[in-house]
Amino acid sequence: MNISDFIAKVEAxxxxxxxxxxxxxxxxxxxxxxxxxxxxxxxAHVNVEYDVEISANELIEAVSINDLYELxxxxxxxxx
Amino acid sequence: MALxxxxxxxxxxxxxxxxxxxxxxxxxxxxxEKERATLIRTIGVEQKRHARKGTTxxxxxxxxxxxxxxxxxxxxKDIELxxxxxxxxxxxxxxxxxxxxxxxxxxxxxxxxxIGLGCSGYVYGLSVIGSLMSTGRIKKAxxxxxxxxxxxxxxxxxxxxxxxxxxxxxxxxxxxxxxxxMVFNLQTDGSGYDAILIPDGGIRNFxxxxxxxxxxxxxxxxxxxxxxxALDGIQVFNFSLREVKRNVNLLMEFAGxxxxxxxxxxxxxxxxxxxxxxxxxxxxxxxKVPLSLKEYGNTSSASIxxxxxxxxxxxxxxxxxxxxxxxxxxxxxxxxxxxETDHLQCPVILVHPNP
Numbered sequence: 001m002n003i004s005d006f007i008a009k010v011e012a013x014x015x016x017x018x019x020x021x022x023x024x025x026x027x028x029x030x031x032x033x034x035x036x037x038x039x040x041x042x043x044a045h046v047n048v049e050y051d052v053e054i055s056a057n058e059l060i061e062a063v064s065i066n067d068l069y070e071l072x073x074x075x076x077x078x079x080x
Numbered sequence: 081m082a083l084x085x086x087x088x089x090x091x092x093x094x095x096x097x098x099x100x101x102x103x104x105x106x107x108x109x110x111x112x113e114k115e116r117a118t119l120i121r122t123i124g125v126e127q128k129r130h131a132r133k134g135t136t137x138x139x140x141x142x143x144x145x146x147x148x149x150x151x152x153x154x155x156x157k158d159i160e161l162x163x164x165x166x167x168x169x170x171x172x173x174x175x176x177x178x179x180x181x182x183x184x185x186x187x188x189x190x191x192x193x194x195i196g197l198g199c200s201g202y203v204y205g206l207s208v209i210g211s212l213m214s215t216g217r218i219k220k221a222x223x224x225x226x227x228x229x230x231x232x233x234x235x236x237x238x239x240x241x242x243x244x245x246x247x248x249x250x251x252x253x254x255x256x257x258x259x260x261x262m263v264f265n266l267q268t269d270g271s272g273y274d275a276i277l278i279p280d281g282g283i284r285n286f287x288x289x290x291x292x293x294x295x296x297x298x299x300x301x302x303x304x305x306x307x308x309x310a311l312d313g314i315q316v317f318n319f320s321l322r323e324v325k326r327n328v329n330l331l332m333e334f335a336g337x338x339x340x341x342x343x344x345x346x347x348x349x350x351x352x353x354x355x356x357x358x359x360x361x362x363x364x365x366x367x368k369v370p371l372s373l374k375e376y377g378n379t380s381s382a383s384i385x386x387x388x389x390x391x392x393x394x395x396x397x398x399x400x401x402x403x404x405x406x407x408x409x410x411x412x413x414x415x416x417x418x419x420e421t422d423h424l425q426c427p428v429i430l431v432h433p434n435p
Contacts, residue, residue, distance in 0.1 A: 015118075015121070016118075033114075033115070033118070035115075035300075036239070036313060036314070037115075037118055037119060037122050038118075039314065040122070040313060040314065040317055040353055041122060041353060043314070043317060043318065043321075044317075044321070044353050044354070044356075044357040047321050047357060047361070048357055048360045048361060053318055053321065053322060054318075055314075055318065056314040056315070059314075
């Protein structure tokens with residue numbers, strides 16, 4: 001997993017995000033409606049794509065795209 | 081581990097019934113248009129049925145049973161067991177199964193009782209009714225499942241109101257030596273009791289006129305009182321994504337088979353995002369995992385038989401089908417069953433007229 005691949009997959013997952021608009025420093029709340037429905041879509045996406053489980057509290061702490069990436073990566077390291 | 085098989089039981093027929101009124105989620109003006117569209121797309125519910133006050137789950141189950149008994153041409157005196165699985169009983173006491181025994185004109189030699197489960201209820205119900213019948217003493221039985229969930233859902237709760245629909249079902253079972261065994265894997269984690277909860281009206285929080293009826297703001301777009309269903313979406317979501325595949329994989333291993341051998345996986349209809357994620361985890365194609373969410377929403381313990389009746393009834397009527405049924409949610413309670421049906425009697429979905 002690398003961050004550009006991670007971003008491309010997230011962009012494909014959310015209908016209200018234009019491909020190519022997200023960067024690692026993008027603030028989640030500014031890029032799209034970062035509400036509970038989109039949070040669930042993100043949880044489902046990383047579960048299927050990377051087989052990791054993220055809790056509500058962990059998700060609330062994430063501010064930027066890079067935070068999400070690091071969160072998923074930290075889970076992958078634990079599994080490995 | 082509650083992994084076991086129940087031999088010699090045949091499912092003869094399944095019928096489902098919904099109330100007359102159709103609610104379209106496009107009318108749900110508690111949230112603005114853009115959010116509404118995202119919500120509908122994510123949960124996959126475009127419309128669902130709402131019971132009017134005065135219609136009970138047992139009313140829907142009764143209609144389903146009458147239709148089924150007519151098609152099967154069963155003698156009522158031969159039915160000796162009735163189980164009603166629901167979280168929306170007619171009265172606090174007594175059990176609703178007895179009311180159905182009487183209304184259906186079944187004999188006093190009938191064993192009848194309720195089971196208080198929701199999402200996992202159909203699978204649990206099959207395990208209990210099948211186990212009781214497999215001794216061969218009881219030849220014919222009726223399993224009822226269903227819920228009216230819309231009456232205790234708050235309109236001002238965007239996390240619950242668009243999701244739930246009402247339905248009742250009846251399943252007819254027969255003792256049939258040599259019938260393929262039903263194989264079960266049933267599980268529970270009561271520590272998650274509050275993930276789906278109606279807090280007031282039971283003995284723990286007895287109905288209180290000062291506090292139970294008062295609406296509280298839970299979060300943005302979510303207001304509830306003590307009698308409303310409270311959903312912790314992320315908790316239920318993570319639980320289902322973690323446990324359903326494990327439960328199914330263990331069942332497949334125990335039964336010595338694989339998902340390739342299964343014609344259909346019929347899941348409890350939780351919401352589209354959840355069901356589709358589970359389907360992808362199990363690497364199954366969409367045609368093998370039917371959905372009834374779009375027209376009926378989440379119908380609690382009715383969802384599995386309702387999906388069979390509305391999505392694959394022609395196949396079930398035409399011949400043999402190997403099915404994997406899996407229910408998961410409130411409790412937290414979950415379970416799966418592997419079974420085979422053969423020329424099922426499966427009438428077109430029934431509509432219960434408004435009172």
